[in-house]
Amino acid sequence: MGVYSRPVMFAILSAVVILVGTMVTMFVPLMLPSTQPVSEYVKPYTAVELEGRDIYIREGCNNCHTQTVRPLVTEVARYGEYSKPEEFAYDRPFLWGSRRTGPDLNRVGGKYPDSWHYQHLYDPRSMFAKSNMPAYGWLARRPLDTSYTFKKVSVLGYGYGEDEVRKQIDDYRSKVTSPDYLAKTVRDRITPPELRGQLTEMDALVAYLQKLGRDVKRLARGSHTGGVAEASGLVRNPYEGDKKAIEEGKGLFKKYCAVCHGEDASGEIGPNLRDSKWKYGGTDADIYQSISKGRPGGMPNWDVKLGKERIWKIVSFIRSIGEK
C-alpha cells in the first residue's frame, strides 16, 4: 500500500518534506543580501588579526566565549553596544558561540590595553583569583607561522596583495618589538628571549582581540550614547571628606580597580594614582569622568557597571590616598 511499501519513493518523499523548511529558512535567506549586509565602516581583518583569529578557533575559545551582544538593557550595560549584522561580513566562520562560561568578547577590542591581555592570557588567576579560564602562556613561546597567511587572505578575498600582507606582518612586528611598545614590560616577561624579536602566537591573538568591535566603536565615537550616570552638572563630589564613603570606596577599588592599578594604586597595567600627575585632570569631576566614561588606551567605562554613587566613593578613596 502506497509509499509504505515503496522504499525509494519513500526516500524521495522524505527528501521533499525536509527540503521545504530548508528552502524557506536556510536557502532563501542565503540568497537575500539583507541577511548579511556589508558596510563601508567594517574593515576586514589585517593579516596578523586573521592569524590571531585562527588561533582563537584552533584553541576553541568559542566554546566558552560568545561574540554577540543581544539588544537587552543589562547586556548592553555589561558589554557595550549590541551587535549589528554588518559587523560579521568578513567572519568565515562566524564565532557567535553558544555558551558564556567566560564573558562576551564582541566589544572587547580597545577596552583594555595590550598589557592587560598579555598578562591575562599568560596567567588569568594572577589578575582574577576566582577565574576558571585556562592559562595560555604557552602561546607566547610559539613563533607565529605566517607561511599560509597570504593564501588565507586570498581564499577569504580580503583583497590584499602579497606585498601588503608582508608589510602588515612587518609593521605589527615592529610595533610589538619596539622599545616604546606600551606593553613591552609584560610582553618581555612572558616571551622567551629568543622570540622577543619576532611575532608569537600570543601577539597575533592579542591583535585579534583588540580588533573585536572596534569598527563599531569608531563609528559611535561621534555621537556619544550617554549612560545612566552622566557627570555633567555634578561637579561636586557628594561624598567629599566622608570617612565612611572613603572606606567603602577602598573596598570597591580593591574589587574593581586593583587588577590594573595595583592593590596600593601605585600603578601596574594602568597608571599610578597616588602621584600628583593626572593625564586627564585631577579634580574630582575629572577623575569621575575618567572612571565613568573611560579614557583612550585601555581605561574602560564604568558608568553602567558601577553607577554614580559607587564611582563617587571610588573618587573619594583615590583623593584620600593622593600626595597632597
Add this chain to the structure above:
Amino acid sequence: MEERGYEYNVVKGFAYSALFWLIIGLLVGLWIAAEMFLPQLNLTPWLAFGRLRVVHTNGLAFGFTLAAIFSCTYYILQRLTRTPLALPKLARFHLWLFNAAIALAALSLFAGMNTSKEYAELEWPLDLVVVVMWVIFAINVFATLIKRRERQMYISLWYIIAMTVTVAVLYIVNNLEVPVNLFKSYSAYAGANDANVQWWYGHNAVGFVFTVPILAMFYYFLPKSTNLPIYSHRLSIIAFWSLIFGYLWTGAHHLMLTPLPEWIQTVAIAFSIFLIAPSWGSVINGYYTMRGNWDQMRTNYLVKFFIFGITFYGLQTIQGPTQGLRTLTAFFHYTDWVVGHVHMGTMGWVTMIISASFYYMIPRIMKRELYSIKMANLHFWLILVGQLLYTVTLWIAGIQQGAMWKATNPDGSLTYSFLEVVAAMYPYWKIRFLGGVVYFVGIVVFIYNLLMTVRSPLAEQPKPEPSKA
C-alpha cells in the same frame, strides 16, 4: 534456511565500537567537568577545555551514538525486512572506515584542527571520509530494503530512511568549505549566513541523530521486548510526517536575539512549538502500548529503560520550545540551563533507549542469556540518579546565573561583575561533576554486564523468550 543467514558480525562490531567510544567520551566529559572548577587541569594545550569539549561532544554524538545507531539499524533492518543484509562485505568495510574516521577525528581535534562550527568541527579531509562512509551505509540500507521479503515497512524503517536521507543533506551543506591546506579551511558562508546554516545543521543533527534513529529503536525494541503491539500505527504515521516536516524550520531558535533577521527567528520558534505535537505523538504511543500491562515496569527490566527514556524525551521536547521563547531565551540562553537541557536528552533519552536496545539485541545475537538482570537494574538506577543530579543542578545553576547577569541596582547599574557570577557557580559545577561520576559508574556496570554476557557459555534454550510477567 539454505541461504546466507542474517549478518550479525557488523551489528556486534558496531555495538562494541559504541561502548568503546562511550567510555572515551565520558572520561573526557568528566575531565572537562572538573576543569570548570579546577582550571589547573588544563595541563597541556591538548588538554585545555576549548579543545577537549569538542572531543567530548564529537566522541559521544558520533563515536558512541552513531555507532549504536549503525548497530541497531543493521539489526532492525534485517529483522523487519526478513532479509539478510544485501552487502555484508561493504558493511564490514563500513565498520572499519567508521572507527578509523572517529579515531582520526579525535586525534585531529586534540591537535586543534577544527572548523569551530558546533558538531561539525572536523576539517575537510575528514568530512570527505564521513560522506563516503555515509554513502556506503545508505547503499546497504536501500539495497536491503529493495530486496526485502516483508511488503509493508514498519515504523522503524521510515525513521531509518528519513535519517539516511536527511543527515546526508545536512552534513554536506553545512560543511561546504574552501581549503587553505590539508589541515585548514574556511566556511563557504560568512557571518549571519554561516550562523543560520550552522544552526539549521546543528539543530537537525540533534533531530536526525538524537531523535529520529532513537525513535526507530524505540518503536522496534519496545514492542519486541514486551510482546505488545505498538498502540497505534496510524498515529505514528501522522507523528512521523509532521516531525520530519517541522524539524527543519527550527534551527534559528538557537540564534534568538542575535543579528540574524528577525523573521527567521520567529518562524523557528513557531515551528518549535508546533513540534511538541508530533513529539508527544510518540510519547503517547509509547505509554498507550503499555496500557493494561504496566506491571511489566516491575517484572520486565527493559520496560523501565523505555518508559523513562520516552518520558525524558517528552520533557525534553517541552522544555526545548519553551526555553526558546524570546522572553525566556533572553534569560536562559548562554547559561548552564541549556547544558542541563542537552544532557537530559543525551543521558536520559538517548542512552536509556540505546542501553535497553543493546540488552535486548546482544544476548539474542550471541545466543546467550543476559549475565545479570540485577546488574542491569543497578545500571538503570545509577544512570537515572546521575543524570537527574547533573541536569537539575545545572538548571538551578542556570537560573541563578541568568538572574545574576540581569540584576541591577536602583540606579540602573549592574549588581554583579562577571567574575562574581563565575565564583557563584563553583558549588554547582562540583555537584554536576559528582552527577557525572555516578552516571559513569552506571555505564561501567552496563558494559561489564554485556562483556560478561558475551563471555558466558551458550544458552541452553536456543531462543530465549523476552522476559515477561
Add this chain to the structure above:
Amino acid sequence: MNWQSLAYLSFGTALVVLFLWIIVHFYRPKRKGHVEEPKYKMLDDDQDQL
C-alpha cells in the same frame, strides 16, 4: 492583498489541508485493519538462523 500575503496564505492553507487529508485518510475506519497490520506482523517471530 499583494502577492506576498497571498502566497503566504495559500501556502499555510495548503499545509493545513494536506495535514487534515493525511489524518482523514489514515483514520478512515474501513482502512484500520490494513493500516494497523504491520504492528502485529513485526511481532511475529521472524525467521532467525538460530
